[in-house]
Amino acid sequence: MPLFAENIMSLQFKGIEVAHKDNINVGKFTIEREIDPICLSVPINNKTIWEGNYASRDVPQRCKATVVKTVGQIRPLIIHPEVTTFGELEVLSFIEKMQKDKNLLLIDSRKEDLYEYRTIPSAYNIPYPYITKSHIFPEEFKQALLKLGVSKTKGVYDFTKAKTIVLFCNGSWCGQSPSMIKTLIHLGYPTKKIKWYRGGMNDWLVLSMTSTHP
Numbered sequence: 001m002p003l004f005a006e007n008i009m010s011l012q013f014k015g016i017e018v019a020h021k022d023n024i025n026v027g028k029f030t031i032e033r034e035i036d037p038i039c040l041s042v043p044i045n046n047k048t049i050w051e052g053n054y055a056s057r058d059v060p061q062r063c064k065a066t067v068v069k070t071v072g073q074i075r076p077l078i079i080h081p082e083v084t085t086f087g088e089l090e091v092l093s094f095i096e097k098m099q100k101d102k103n104l105l106l107i108d109s110r111k112e113d114l115y116e117y118r119t120i121p122s123a124y125n126i127p128y129p130y131i132t133k134s135h136i137f138p139e140e141f142k143q144a145l146l147k148l149g150v151s152k153t154k155g156v157y158d159f160t161k162a163k164t165i166v167l168f169c170n171g172s173w174c175g176q177s178p179s180m181i182k183t184l185i186h187l188g189y190p191t192k193k194i195k196w197y198r199g200g201m202n203d204w205l206v207l208s209m210t211s212t213h214p
Contacts, residue, residue: 019122022116029210075178086197094195105166108169109169110127111129128176132180171200172202
């Protein structure tokens with residue numbers, strides 16, 4: 001398959017229809033790249049993009065995206081030889097397939113308050129401490145494993161029906177999804193069934209992708 005297959009490139013424009021359930025209701029979303037028409041006329045040149053804190057003063061405010069420079073450590077592109085790193089288009093393609101395949105699951109590994117504030121439509125929340133600190137959250141850990149399709153008999157984990165999952169957190173500097181992935185692998189979760197969206201919510205929003213804001 002070509003690196004930039006036409007079908008995956010088109011997903012950002014044709015959109016993916018999904019339903020997303022939060023603690024209050026179920027909403028229907030079309031996940032796509034949401035570009036304000038006024039931004040289509042912004043030229044791509046050195047002055048426009050690199051000056052003025054990465055955006056010229058001449059660029060309309062609604063065509064700019066601001067990110068917070070905060071704590072965290074930049075993560076490598078590959079966090080495990082057998083764990084595939086995803087970009088936005090791969091996440092879109094995964095979401096599209098997920099609508100017809102119950103063995104696929106998009107996981108927001110951030111804590112509940114961040115998930116409930118804003119997330120990717122169709123993402124399911126498993127806060128990373130539920131997996132990484134199972135001794136503190138034993139019941140939540142048990143429920144999380146059931147959601148992942150993992151069972152446990154006589155102290156032995158059964159990954160026969162484990163789902164293929166994509167995990168993400170705040171951004172390429174965020175350690176929450178990497179720590180959750182590390183713990184899952186330690187438990188024996190099949191690495192071929194784990195995917196990582198490194199860019200997380202930071203890159204998702206910077207690229208004007210649809211999000212839900214309950």
